[in-house]
Amino acid sequence: MNQPMSTAAYELRFRSLFNEGRALAFPCDQEGHVALDALSERARLNYFFARHAVGREFSAPAVQAAAPH
Numbered sequence: 001m002n003q004p005m006s007t008a009a010y011e012l013r014f015r016s017l018f019n020e021g022r023a024l025a026f027p028c029d030q031e032g033h034v035a036l037d038a039l040s041e042r043a044r045l046n047y048f049f050a051r052h053a054v055g056r057e058f059s060a061p062a063v064q065a066a067a068p069h
Helices: 041-052
Strands: 010-015 023-028 062-065
Touching: 023 041
Parallel strands: none
Antiparallel strands: 010 023, 010 062
């Protein structure tokens, strides 16, 4: 990934299957690759949790444009 994670134009979003509006999102490139080394320890743990919980707590992740900050 060539750009810093803080300015990523895309995010990988895992939407909750049960709570409308709840999701976990992580900066990524346009193909959905997340630079794990650029995440904080907590964000990295949340990312692995979301991946593990697909189909039980979260939908399959989707790449989308990141919200402007």
